[in-house]
Amino acid sequence: MFVKTEGTPSSFKDFTLIMPAISVGNVGQLAVDLIISTLNMCRVGYIHTDCLIPMVGNNPYATSAEDANELHTNAEVYAAPELNLAVLQIRTPVIQTKSKKFRKLIVCWIKASGFSKTVVLSSSHAYQRDDQQLLGTPLRYLATPALQEVMKSVKELEWREMERVSASMGVPDSEQLLYIPGGGPTKGLFTDSCAEDIPLAVLLIFCSEGDNVPDAFSLLNYLNDWLHLVDKPSQSSPKWTIPPSWRLLFGSGIPPALF
Template sequence: MVFFNPTDSSVQLAGKAIIVPVVSTANVSQLAADLLIASLSLGRIGIFDSAFLVPVVGSCEDGVGVSTPLELYGKAGLDIVVVQQRSPALKSQKQQFINTLLEFTQTSGLLLLIILVDEMLNVADIEHQRIKFAQSMAHLCHPHRWPVSPNYPSQSTPRRYPSTPFKTPDEAEPDVPFIPGGSLTRRILQTLSKSPSSVPTAAVLQFVLEGDNRADAALLASVIVAVFGLSISGFKEPRSWKQGLFGAPPDQTLYG
């Protein structure tokens, strides 16, 4: 079984960072991926085998063709590629999906894996920071040391992501804490801690509440924009958000 099927040979994965949203309670990470894809004018460059996920199909953003549960977006000359996952993993396939996805990141020449996820906010968290970094316990990459504009290296400069060596079992940190509403994030980080990845990995977690999370998605996406020094004048919402993200507006005759 081939997990990844490229659809645009002009975009090479080697040397790029991959952004992976985790399907979670408020789906903010998927919305953030939508904003990055639309604002950076990314095109679909590959389709993943979706046998591990809940089956779903829909129209593509431009109305041409169909979208599938797991796709990869990017464009030539950009240092990142963005995964969009539209349905959760099947209960019986969660670990196999994680293993296969991590194997793909390790064998594709990618330099960095960033996981996006939202964590459900509770009363005790209200005074805490809205964004926090939860780093994997394998081959780490520290977000505060990533190169950012204006000192971000040019395309001709070889990229070097700083990393921390994997710790031995005696030196290992405590288990990954529970992440409310974080879906597979904790399991992904636990998997990495048991079998260190050759790709530096970090997870970006954002506290959220359920509801209209468009502003939360923009905040989460802005972290990626800042880290990689991406040039955008503002976030562009995809057309699909206007057509049905929160359903059709209510019939105004209901209000007299």
């Protein structure tokens, strides 16, 4: 259930929604962090659900001592009304036995909110690519039938659609299936959105666990080529603002007392 803060618009009609999938390397979540921090987006509400592992913490996007102690939860919605843009940040994993319930909740909220389109930022295990996926860029996209007309406008970007793979290994004529290993709820959200006629795109990157900050920048630049969230200087990449919380992305360091 979406719980809005005071003063939040009653509708997100004609807004674009960007959200992460909880997937390998947390690449989508890192990319969403960069969007919120760069655009200085305001928190407009949160998703109240028992489908996510509970969490509460300090403001990850604090810019001063005054707002550093604000409490933030595991699924929050941010908005930039001047850009008709909303972002859902999900900070904890989906409880395995409640994944279908969570997908249904998100799909229902998207439909009720009137978003013009939804973009899911995701990732997939690089080591499980098939031969055709080893070639060229590690970035891929998917689009539901309701978004196909919109995606025609990005043909000049020469994006590659996520390939379907053979259901039976080594049998080229077998049924071709959508396979996103390590993608968490990505495939389920995509198929549910197809069934509900929701205009939704998935942008994903093949990667491995580790320092996935470079993957997040690559995925975000890929998104920016389409939606133009920030200006892109000629011959260089856009400037993204790293949130203060990233200082502890890999913990607080090795205690000197160990040595």
